[in-house]
Amino acid sequence: MSKLGTTPVPGAPPAAMNMFGVGDGERDTNLDEISTYNQPDDLWCAIQAELPALIKALPRERPASLQFPECTVGEVCAALVRDGCVIIRNAVPGATCEAIIDEMRPYCEAYRSTQDGNQAKRVGCVLSRSDHSWGLAAHPFVLEVLDGVLGRQVTMHDKTAMQEQLVRASYHVKRIAQHPYQLDITQVIAVAPGGRPQSMHQDSGKHLFDFRGMLEPSVGTIWALRDYTATNGATRCVPGSHLWRKNRVPDFEETVPAVMPAGSCFLFQAGCWHGGGPNDSKDTRWALNIDYSLAWLRQEENQYLANPVEHARRMPPVLQRLIGYSQAGSSLGYYDNGVQPRHALAADAKRIDWAREPEAPKKEESP
Numbered sequence: 001m002s003k004l005g006t007t008p009v010p011g012a013p014p015a016a017m018n019m020f021g022v023g024d025g026e027r028d029t030n031l032d033e034i035s036t037y038n039q040p041d042d043l044w045c046a047i048q049a050e051l052p053a054l055i056k057a058l059p060r061e062r063p064a065s066l067q068f069p070e071c072t073v074g075e076v077c078a079a080l081v082r083d084g085c086v087i088i089r090n091a092v093p094g095a096t097c098e099a100i101i102d103e104m105r106p107y108c109e110a111y112r113s114t115q116d117g118n119q120a121k122r123v124g125c126v127l128s129r130s131d132h133s134w135g136l137a138a139h140p141f142v143l144e145v146l147d148g149v150l151g152r153q154v155t156m157h158d159k160t161a162m163q164e165q166l167v168r169a170s171y172h173v174k175r176i177a178q179h180p181y182q183l184d185i186t187q188v189i190a191v192a193p194g195g196r197p198q199s200m201h202q203d204s205g206k207h208l209f210d211f212r213g214m215l216e217p218s219v220g221t222i223w224a225l226r227d228y229t230a231t232n233g234a235t236r237c238v239p240g241s242h243l244w245r246k247n248r249v250p251d252f253e254e255t256v257p258a259v260m261p262a263g264s265c266f267l268f269q270a271g272c273w274h275g276g277g278p279n280d281s282k283d284t285r286w287a288l289n290i291d292y293s294l295a296w297l298r299q300e301e302n303q304y305l306a307n308p309v310e311h312a313r314r315m316p317p318v319l320q321r322l323i324g325y326s327q328a329g330s331s332l333g334y335y336d337n338g339v340q341p342r343h344a345l346a347a348d349a350k351r352i353d354w355a356r357e358p359e360a361p362k363k364e365e366s367p
Contacts, residue, residue, distance in 0.1 A: 041177070044152045045159055047074045054078035062239035063087055063258065063266075073144050076267070081155050084242030084272035087258055088265045091139060096132055097225040097262050101286050103130035104188040119195035119279070124301050126186035126288065127319060128311040136223055137183065137290050138318045142265065146292055149219055149269070151178035156216055165215065180295035180329060183303055183322040184218055188225075191233045191276060191285040198276035200236070200250055203291065206300055212246065212271065218293035220274075222258070222266045225286035230257040233279035235266055235287075242271035249273075295328035313345045320345060 055078045058064050064079040065087040079086035107129060111121045126133045148154040153162045163177070203220055204211065211217045228234035236255040241248075250273050257277055258266040268274060279285050293299065303323045312320055320326070325341040327333045333341055336352070343349060 041159055044148060044154055047077060047148065048154045048158060050074055051078050051081055051154075055082050058082060062256070063237060065089055065260065068141065073141070073148060076145050077148055077154055080149060080267075080269055083239035085237050085239060085258070085266065085268035085274070087260050088141070088267060089260055090263050091141065091265050092136060092223070092263045094262045096135065097223070097286075099132040100130050100136075100188070100288060101225055103132060108188060108190045119192040120198070120276070121190045121192075122187045122289075123190075124185070124187045125306040126188055126290075127183075127315065127323070128307050130188075133186070133288060133290075134315065134319055136265075136288060137186065138316065138322065139265075142221060142267070143318075145267065146181055146219060147178070149216055150181040150292060150294060153179065153215055155269070156214075162215075179215075180326075181292050181322075182295040182299060182324055182328070183319075184291040184293040184299050185289065185301040186306070187289045187301070189222075189276070189285075189287045189289055191279045191287075193279055193282055193284070195233055195276075195279040195285070197233070197236070197278040200238075200255065200273050200275040202241075202271055202273055204270035207270075207293075207297060210246070215294075216269060217297060218270045218291055220268050220270070220289070220291040222268075223288040223290070224260050224262050224264050224266070225288055226262045226283075228258060228260045228262075228264070228266075228285070228287070229281070230259055230277070231279075232281040232283060232285040233277040234258050234260070234285075235274055236277045237266075237268065238273040241273040242269050244271075244273075292322075295324075295326075296332055299324065309344060313347070317342075 051074070054074050058075070058079055063083045063085045064075075066075055066079070067089050068091040071088065076086055076088065104123060104126065107123045107125075108121045111123050127137060152159070153165075156162070157165070162179075166179070203218055207217050222235050224234075234257040236257050238250045238254050239256065241250060241254075255273075255275075260266065291300065307315070307323050312323055312325055315323070320342060324333065325345055327340060331338075335341060335344065
């Protein structure tokens with residue numbers, strides 16, 4: 001974690017890239033070591049104090065395009081404050097992106113769209129279907145950004161104001177320092193040549209309640225699995241629209257394409273207007289959409305159906321927690337008599353109905 005917004009994040013290649021290696025052992029081992037919520041209060045206070053200076057130092061282009069691993073968490077947070085969106089370039093190798101495409105291609109080929117025509121295919125349940133997607137869903141740099149933007153709400157409030165939002169119930173065993181967050185949706189998006197543009201929208205509407213000015217409820221990421229260009233339908237966004245008044249809708253002339261090479265990540269806040277562009281090229285545009293939200297909100301994609309126990313059991317702990325096999329705060333998400341959800345993933349976990357005698361197999365009647 002970068003201690004200040006101007007200090008590069010540890011994890012330059014090759015160490016940061018090992019988690020995306022082709023060998024399953026390498027990838028799983030490195031992911032097993034990733035955790036969240038480790039940063040002390042003074043670190044986030046320092047980054048927040050630096051935000052005005054960091055905003056002034058951002059490149060003039062909007063959205064800002066920052067190079068990984070040289071960029072810092074502070075710079076990303078500054079870009080989100082200014083524009084509501086940011087590009088993190090070359091965060092994973094192209095080989096990893098191609099592996100995800102190969103794993104998800106059969107599901108995309110079997111998909112028949114009813115929403116955007118058959119040119120645009122959106123296929124979920126990605127973590128259970130693509131092991132190579134794990135390193136993107138739990139990318140350590142992205143999780144550090146989420147610790148600040150969702151957990152600490154650094155783009156919205158200072159430490160005192162954020163912690164005053166958190167309920168202090170009598171049964172809380174320890175002080176809750178930040179909001180817990182979770183995986184909200186995973187989907188591979190394949191837009192074939194001729195694909196029409198997606199309607200411009202904000203993700204904040206899915207939460208039903210208008211959190212504008214109170215807190216940041218969710219953060220979206222779109223990973224370019226192949227090069228994102230203005231011709232092949234790169235996501236179009238409206239930098240600064242997260243600060244607009246309610247009910248203002250953008251004109252197409254206000255949108256800009258998030259052009260970026262394969263392996264890059266377009267990260268945006270819920271209030272930022274965005275939408276997929278038209279694919280006027282001769283090739284399919286491949287992307288992976290992974291969103292995160294506060295863990296006390298309902299997930300857009302039902303992660304327990306998308307990643308049932310038999311699949312979640314083999315995932316690294318950080319993904320199990322993000323999926324929701326964990327408690328949000330002191331009591332949200334337990335099962336049975338207060339049991340932590342992670343215990344359901346143990347190989348020797350008891351059946352829920354352990355006291356019920358299993359039905360004896362029916363005997364076949366003789367002819």
